[in-house]
Amino acid sequence: MRYLVLALCVAATGVAGAAQAESGTDPDWPCVQRKQPHLSLGQMWSGPEPDEAVGELARTPKIAALADRLEQRRLPLEEAEAEIAEFAKTADDRQLTALMVAIFDRVEPHRAALIAGIARYGHKQVDLAQRIDAHRQKMEQLQQAEAPDFDAVDAQEEQLDWDMRIFQDRQQALTYVCETPVILEQRVFALARAIAAGLE
């Protein structure tokens, strides 16, 4: 049991260490992916640069409503692409750029909130790893006593088991958690490609 805890703690610091190396210096980022706090439009768009008027256009009801629909991940990509192709039949480059801006303005805050959530998740794991370590030390102390209080040892062990189970579950979920920003990026990039295909 003790070795498992030790291994877990080593794994936990190992993960944190790797992430730190991967992302530079940020301890708030438990993922292997390099941290990118914000997306920028130019990462997916090489069409016309949007000016203020295009920004206004992006907020008009028709384009805003279309962007709302396209951003939803439950709308399959093929259907989204078909809707964009339909829109592109009558839309000029400014309107297409406005649609891109409208989609970007929806996805970016959503993604930024996700990134902040991952930081909280990472911190919770670090806290939990420290608590597991404290339980372990406490158990050792109790066991080394001249007349060990076995009830207290059992209570500690139960706490330890629970904390470790939660830690492991969360650690396994981390892979998926870390991939969510990427999934959002993939969608907005695919939409951008479909919109760019309609440019003159």
Add this chain to the structure above:
Amino acid sequence: MKVSTAILTSALCLGFALPGAANRVFVSNEKGNDVTVLDSDTLEVIGTYPVGARPRGITISPDGKELYVCASDDDLVRVFNPETMEETHTLPSGPDPELFVLHPSGNPLYIANEDDNLVTVVDTQTHKVLAEIPVGVEPEGMGVSPDGKVVINTSETTNMAHFIDSESFEIFANVLVDSRPRFAQFNDAGTKLYVSSEIGGTVSVIDPETQQIVKKISFEIPGVLPEAIQPVGVRVTGDGSKVFVALGPANRVAVIDGETDEVQDYLLVGQRVWQMAFTPDEKYLFTTNGNSNDVSVIDVAALKVVKSLPVGQQPWGVVVAPN
């Protein structure tokens, strides 16, 4: 009858060989644990083949007979027959091989071992380790001079390009570059060495003769946050006139004038563009796009992206068969 069969066979063989301008393109898919093979002429997928756990670095022998794949999580290099994609043997690599470079003669292979700060040198004929060269912390990028006399290793944490004598296996110079150097590439004339720095966001141009940095190329793309610009793969045309730099999550490939080292253009490719490879005639440059799971095909003369080809999960490395 026999004669006609022979004629038919040779005609068939000719027919098969005729699209000889076509080369096989091999793409390692880091997450898919396989290699996607493409046809450089039709730009279509020929097939996908399993190659071991977490394939990243990929290269091919100068005669086109052996395909080498860094199976990072298997801690070895797997060798395949490029025609059949059957595994023929493995090579020892040390732990977690990520990137390697082949001596211009086809032997030996120089492998960066990120975890234990070594470059492992392996004889591709005898399959034996010839040397283990201690380098900086987290070795990553590998390059070799066109004459095969100098091997370059870049270390991510030490932020250096190490110049290694390929005869003595000794480091004879260290050049400090920007943060997290990823890749090292000589031009064919051997007069310039390009080292990309992922976090620093620059490419250092080094004079191999004096081991001095002669220029630092930085990148600015309208509408792209600077932190998204992360230079990784570098390729130079045979005449040295154009340098292509993959800019990671900026999703662009920078085109640089090889004479002046000035950026000429940025091409939008796919997401998290990582490594690149030319066809032997340099008509096309293929880029691996790790997050959009595709390969972009750049027309080198026109400097245009002509096609995106879906490949496996998380494409990482790419190599084109020489024949």
